[in-house]
Amino acid sequence: MDVLHSLSQQVVYGLALGSVYAMIALGYSMVYGVLEFINFSHGEVFMVGAFVSLLTLTALTGVGGLLTFGPLLLLVMLLLAMLASGVLGVAVERFAYRPLRKSSRLAPLISAIGVSLVLQNVVMLLQVRFQGDSRPQSVPAAEVVPIGQWDVFGVRISYTAALVFGVSIVLMLALSALVSRSTLGRSMRATAQDAEVAGLMGINVSGVVTRTFFIGSALAGAAGCLVALYYTQIDYAMGFSAGIKAFTAAVLGGIGSIRGAMAGGLVLGLTEALAATFLSAAYKDLIAFVLLVAVLALRPAGLFGRKVLERV
Amino acid sequence: MNLDIAAARRGPAHPSQAFLPTKRSSWGPVGVLGIICLALIVVSPSDYMFRIATQVMVYSALAMGLNVVVGLAGLLDLGFIAFFGVGAYGYALLASDLHGIHISFWLMLPVGMLLAALLGILVGLPALRTHGDYLAIVTLGFGEIVSVLLVNLDRPVNITNGPQGVLGIDLPSVAGFQIGADDVFFGGFGLTTTMQFFMLTALYCLGVMFACLRLRNARVGRAWRAMRESEAAANACGISVVRAKLSAFVFGAAVAGGAGVITAAWYGSVFPDSFLFSESIKVLAMVVLGGIGSVWGAIAGALVLVLMPELLREFDQYRLLIFGLVLVLAMRLRPQGLLGSRSPGASRRRLPAWLASRRKGVR
Numbered sequence: 001m002d003v004l005h006s007l008s009q010q011v012v013y014g015l016a017l018g019s020v021y022a023m024i025a026l027g028y029s030m031v032y033g034v035l036e037f038i039n040f041s042h043g044e045v046f047m048v049g050a051f052v053s054l055l056t057l058t059a060l061t062g063v064g065g066l067l068t069f070g071p072l073l074l075l076v077m078l079l080l081a082m083l084a085s086g087v088l089g090v091a092v093e094r095f096a097y098r099p100l101r102k103s104s105r106l107a108p109l110i111s112a113i114g115v116s117l118v119l120q121n122v123v124m125l126l127q128v129r130f131q132g133d134s135r136p137q138s139v140p141a142a143e144v145v146p147i148g149q150w151d152v153f154g155v156r157i158s159y160t161a162a163l164v165f166g167v168s169i170v171l172m173l174a175l176s177a178l179v180s181r182s183t184l185g186r187s188m189r190a191t192a193q194d195a196e197v198a199g200l201m202g203i204n205v206s207g208v209v210t211r212t213f214f215i216g217s218a219l220a221g222a223a224g225c226l227v228a229l230y231y232t233q234i235d236y237a238m239g240f241s242a243g244i245k246a247f248t249a250a251v252l253g254g255i256g257s258i259r260g261a262m263a264g265g266l267v268l269g270l271t272e273a274l275a276a277t278f279l280s281a282a283y284k285d286l287i288a289f290v291l292l293v294a295v296l297a298l299r300p301a302g303l304f305g306r307k308v309l310e311r312v
Numbered sequence: 313m314n315l316d317i318a319a320a321r322r323g324p325a326h327p328s329q330a331f332l333p334t335k336r337s338s339w340g341p342v343g344v345l346g347i348i349c350l351a352l353i354v355v356s357p358s359d360y361m362f363r364i365a366t367q368v369m370v371y372s373a374l375a376m377g378l379n380v381v382v383g384l385a386g387l388l389d390l391g392f393i394a395f396f397g398v399g400a401y402g403y404a405l406l407a408s409d410l411h412g413i414h415i416s417f418w419l420m421l422p423v424g425m426l427l428a429a430l431l432g433i434l435v436g437l438p439a440l441r442t443h444g445d446y447l448a449i450v451t452l453g454f455g456e457i458v459s460v461l462l463v464n465l466d467r468p469v470n471i472t473n474g475p476q477g478v479l480g481i482d483l484p485s486v487a488g489f490q491i492g493a494d495d496v497f498f499g500g501f502g503l504t505t506t507m508q509f510f511m512l513t514a515l516y517c518l519g520v521m522f523a524c525l526r527l528r529n530a531r532v533g534r535a536w537r538a539m540r541e542s543e544a545a546a547n548a549c550g551i552s553v554v555r556a557k558l559s560a561f562v563f564g565a566a567v568a569g570g571a572g573v574i575t576a577a578w579y580g581s582v583f584p585d586s587f588l589f590s591e592s593i594k595v596l597a598m599v600v601l602g603g604i605g606s607v608w609g610a611i612a613g614a615l616v617l618v619l620m621p622e623l624l625r626e627f628d629q630y631r632l633l634i635f636g637l638v639l640v641l642a643m644r645l646r647p648q649g650l651l652g653s654r655s656p657g658a659s660r661r662r663l664p665a666w667l668a669s670r671r672k673g674v675r
Contacts, residue, residue: 103647114639121633297438
């Protein structure tokens with residue numbers, strides 16, 4: 001009974017963590033679907049989203065308290081983080097990736113690594129400039145979500161965990177609907193299938209790429225906001241490991257596939273949470289990567305990826 | 313050397329000639345680098361300069377090794393530093409007081425290379441089934457696994473000494489003389505400890521360079537390049553893709569493992585945080601920045617990326633910011649790298665890669 005209880009407790013943590021991974025993974029996956037390119041700076045976009053939501057929170061609850069109503073505060077934070085991250089993603093694409101489309105596949109990868117260094121250090125330097133140091137920042141999450149938990153058959157579900165899971169599910173469903181129903185979604189799928197023919201059919205391929213970057217980055221921004229509230233601590237280097245994990249999740253589910261990214265994120269989050277409890281916290285990351293290598297060795301195109309026939 | 317670059321930039325007269333062995337001697341470039349190293353020893357600038365030069369040599373060897381995997385065989389490896397770590401830790405554990413084992417450096421150099429090569433096979437096996445970016449993430453995963461193991465293998469049995477790292481690693485010795493123990497002076501001409509290690513790493517780097525140049529035109533090197541262009545076509549031509557992939561991984565890994573042994577001996581200590589993902593990226597950046605597939609490019613990339621942080625030391629806190637900007641701008645201005653040439657693969661894909669027809673999609 002005790003094991004079962006502890007198990008279900010970890011499932012709650014795992015789902016919250018996994019839905020964050022899933023949202024970041026979606027950005028990797030969508031960009032990969034359209035451009036066949038690993039956007040290594042995506043983790044940094046997530047980190048900027050977290051910082052923007054912290055700034056929003058401090059600005060709104062600061063002296064006098066402009067806004068104290070939790071749900072509205074949350075909405076403003078989320079929207080601003082998504083907007084800022086989205087715009088940042090588009091700007092990065094314009095400046096660092098678009099000029100490299102005609103070159104080899106590795107050039108944008110290196111460029112993305114450069115962007116990620118730049119973003120990390122800009123945030124760090126801004127922190128030093130305005131704060132005096134670059135230590136991790138704590139987030140007064142209690143202003144937005146009250147501290148507390150539901151008790152479901154002895155399993156504690158904290159409000160923040162429920163919030164993280166709920167918001168990310170809503171956003172991911174919205175994305176699914178967008179991709180499968182809207183005109184933009186149809187042009188995204190067409191571009192992903194064959195950019196050249198899509199262009200011939202009158203689709204503005206560059207516009208689709210820009211919008212893809214905006215949507216993917218906005219989701220990362222939302223994930224940043226949720227992580228800031230859930231873990232109540234953020235730092236300028238947080239994007240790196242989150243980015244690698246999310247990328248792992250995207251590959252686990254089959255990169256380029258939207259449902260795959262969601263499933264991959266949840267699988268990774270659950271595995272990590274369970275491994276941390278039942279094996280050892282130190283080997284948490286190891287388990288994630290062993291899982292990854294094992295899945296890819298057995299199913300080389302990811303869990304949900306279809307085998308692609310090599311045409312010559 | 314200039315002639316070589318110019319010829320390479322012009323490219324082969326006919327695409328099919330790209331895979332034929334050229335008559336170019338491998339001794340030439342090795343001689344040029346050797347003379348540069350000798351000149352450096354004769355001029356003998358400060359010890360600080362030699363430390364940087366030794367680092368350039370270590371990173372050049374690493375970049376040349378990775379260049380074989382990424383540049384020649386076309387296999388993107390994002391966990392390359394793990395092989396370096398295996399070599400370094402192999403020597404650190406078997407030649408220090410930590411476990412009381414003191415095996416000779418000259419025995420450990422090949423053993424370290426062998427250990428890394430074995431790991432290379434292990435990484436290469438799943439790579440046989442995966443392609444492109446999936447392969448990249450498998451190698452990244454392996455790299456992370458190795459670095460997590462290095463940190464955590466101090467409990468329950470202490471193997472790696474965990475985050476504290478290994479200190480007091482043995483110095484290599486030649487006929488009773490310990491390299492790097494004392495400064496040696498012959499009248500006015502002196503060899504400081506750093507210079508002694510510089511000579512050791514330079515010799516290793518020259519050996520790696522020679523091997524890379526020879527392999528490039530050897531049977532296996534032509535197989536690598538054919539595989540890079542098209543796995544299916546190479547397979548159809550009777551090239552064993554399995555052997556080509558594994559041999560590329562093994563060669564790159566062995567080179568990195570040897571560099572690890574030498575570096576562990578040079579520093580006298582190893583720490584797990586020297587073998588993080590960011591180091592793999594640094595070596596990859598050297599390969600790409602220098603010009604993918606080119607041996608001189610790998611060396612140039614190592615030179616630039618080792619020197620840049622040193623030159624930017626005055627701007628200490630802006631260092632990484634500037635480094636990032638330089639990476640982005642370098643790719644914008646010269647996407648083929650500093651000394652890169654247009655390979656037949658690049659010209660074949662006249663269409664932008666992202667426009668080329670694809671069958672994967674957003675589902």
